[in-house]
Amino acid sequence: MSAHSIFEDAPIGSIVAWSDGTPRPPERFTRKLAAWRNNNSKGRLIRKEPPRIRPTYSSPAGFTLHEADFGSGGVIAIRVHRSFSVDTTLQFTVVERPVPGSVRVFDRAGDNAELVHLAPHRAAAEEWLSRHGYPNAVLDDVTADEVAADVVEGRVA
Structure with a gap:
C-alpha cells in the first residue's frame, strides 16, 4: 500500500x-x-502530521515511525525515528495493529502529539507514566472501531 494509505487508515501504534x-x-x-x-525495515507508527501550507513554502502530509532504541543498562541513548512524506515511492504494509483495549500514552495533547508508549491496559499505562517524566502526557484508549478496518492494497475491505 502507499504512504498515503498508511497516513489515512493505519491507527497510531501500528507496526x-x-x-x-x-x-x-x-x-x-x-x-x-x-x-x-535503509529502505526495507519496520517501525511503530508514532505520529501523523497534516500538510503545512505557509506563504513561503508548503510541505505534504507525513508520518513518523519509531524504528529502534540503542543504549545499555536500561538507559536509552539514541532513538531512531524515520519520517516519511505521503509522496514517497516506498511501499508500506501494516504488520500489526494495536489491540483493542490497549492504551496509548502521548507526550502531550493536540495534533503534534507523539506516541511514547503503548500499554496493554490503563493500569499499566498509569504505572509506566509514574516512572517516566511526561508531565503533559495524555492517555488514549484504543477502540475496536479504530483497528477493525481491514486495509488491503490501499482499499478498505
Whole structure:
C-alpha cells in the first residue's frame, strides 16, 4: 500500500513495514545489505502530521515511525525515528495493529502529539507514566472501531 494509505487508515501504534521492492542481498555483502536495510525495515507508527501550507513554502502530509532504541543498562541513548512524506515511492504494509483495549500514552495533547508508549491496559499505562517524566502526557484508549478496518492494497475491505 502507499504512504498515503498508511497516513489515512493505519491507527497510531501500528507496526508498519516499508520496502523499496528490491531483493535482500546476501549477508556477505555488508555494504549492500546496510543500504538495503535503509529502505526495507519496520517501525511503530508514532505520529501523523497534516500538510503545512505557509506563504513561503508548503510541505505534504507525513508520518513518523519509531524504528529502534540503542543504549545499555536500561538507559536509552539514541532513538531512531524515520519520517516519511505521503509522496514517497516506498511501499508500506501494516504488520500489526494495536489491540483493542490497549492504551496509548502521548507526550502531550493536540495534533503534534507523539506516541511514547503503548500499554496493554490503563493500569499499566498509569504505572509506566509514574516512572517516566511526561508531565503533559495524555492517555488514549484504543477502540475496536479504530483497528477493525481491514486495509488491503490501499482499499478498505
